[in-house]
Amino acid sequence: MASREPNSTISATAGLWLGIIGIILAIIGFFWQPIWMGIIAVVLGVIGLMSPQKPVNWISIIIGAIVLLIGIL
Template identity: 65%
Template sequence: MSNTTGQWLGWIGILVGIIAFFWQPVWMGVAAVVLGIIGLFSHRKDSTGQRLLLGQLR
């Protein structure tokens, strides 16, 4: 995932989290905002973590 895509997903997560505060007041909102912030500020330089999850690291 590119940095631009990660930033867009982060902002979408934060916005969905704010909206979710009105629907499911605590858990959905907190989870979406936290995951959005993590997605927004995490800068991945390579795909090692993703390859490890998929079992493709050799």
């Protein structure tokens, strides 16, 4: 398993897909079910942080948190 970080527990490809799916769900959350989609996007981003693909997963967390705040307010 070739990885950029020796401590990562998830492969780079899986981390990338978790981040992309989180971003897509967060964008859907702007239009439909913002609380649930925001929570799911944040959770996927946090799980994805265990991979080398940290920037994509941070974007998922940030957008998911924004959607969650919009849904609560």
